Amino acid sequence: xxxxxxxxxxxxxxxxxxxxxxxxxxxxxxxxxxxxxxxxxxxxxxxxxxxxxxxxxxxxxxxxxxxxxxxxxxxxxxxxxxxxxxxxxxxxxxxxxxxxxxxxxxxxxxxxxxxxxxxxxxxxxxxxxxxxxxxxxxxxxxxxxxxxxxxxxxxxxxxxxxxxxxxxxxxxx
Numbered sequence: 001x002x003x004x005x006x007x008x009x010x011x012x013x014x015x016x017x018x019x020x021x022x023x024x025x026x027x028x029x030x031x032x033x034x035x036x037x038x039x040x041x042x043x044x045x046x047x048x049x050x051x052x053x054x055x056x057x058x059x060x061x062x063x064x065x066x067x068x069x070x071x072x073x074x075x076x077x078x079x080x081x082x083x084x085x086x087x088x089x090x091x092x093x094x095x096x097x098x099x100x101x102x103x104x105x106x107x108x109x110x111x112x113x114x115x116x117x118x119x120x121x122x123x124x125x126x127x128x129x130x131x132x133x134x135x136x137x138x139x140x141x142x143x144x145x146x147x148x149x150x151x152x153x154x155x156x157x158x159x160x161x162x163x164x165x166x167x168x169x170x171x172x173x
Contacts, residue, residue: 011109013079018068021086023124036060038078039070047099048134049159059083066096069117071109079104080113086126091173093121095131111143118147118170127172132158132165144168 017024040056059066065087071080082098100110118129133140135154145151149168158165 011107012074013071014076016070016072018070019066020064021067021088023086023088024067033057033060035070035078039068039081042078042081042099042101043097046101047097051097067093069113071113080109082113082117084117084121090128091126092128092130093126095129111146114143114147122172129170130167131169132167134159135164135166141166141168 036056036059037053040051040053043056044050044053065085067084067086069082069084070078073079078101080098080100083096085094085096086092087094095114098110098114100113121129129149131144131149132155133144135141141151145168147170149170152167152169155165155167157163
């Protein structure tokens with residue numbers, strides 16, 4: 001079982017779902033190293049705080065509680081991904097990264113992508129969500145608020161000197 005995204009077929013997109021968690025036994029892991037290299041490259045090109053390639057490759061080996069969801073276009077090129085960490089003990093899903101490549105931004109794809117992911121997690125018994133976002137990323141904060149996330153607090157210098165984060169949560173219980 002994997003999330004389905006509104007408009008996925010209309011836009012010519014397909015979804016891939018990767019999990020090593022025992023909670024989602026029908027999914028598969030590890031992500032192929034070639035796929036993770038593509039994601040690491042997108043992260044490096046388009047994310048303000050990219051992980052190292054080594055961090056991504058380490059994730060392949062040590063991802064017991066991680067979920068990776070990707071969207072591919074008609075050419076099988078990755079155009080979006082989200083990385084989540086599940087805390088089964090807390091019943092909490094933490095959004096670690098979400099990225100839509102620039103050519104696909106401005107089409108509400110990010111909102112639908114996240115909305116569908118959240119619905120998938122709720123359907124599987126998770127009702128608490130958490131994320132961090134750079135405090136000056138107004139567009140992302142608005143998107144998260146439209147999905148029911150509320151601001152919890154500000155973390156000064158979270159992303160380095162002078163780069164703070166807003167920590168946000170959505171709690172359905």
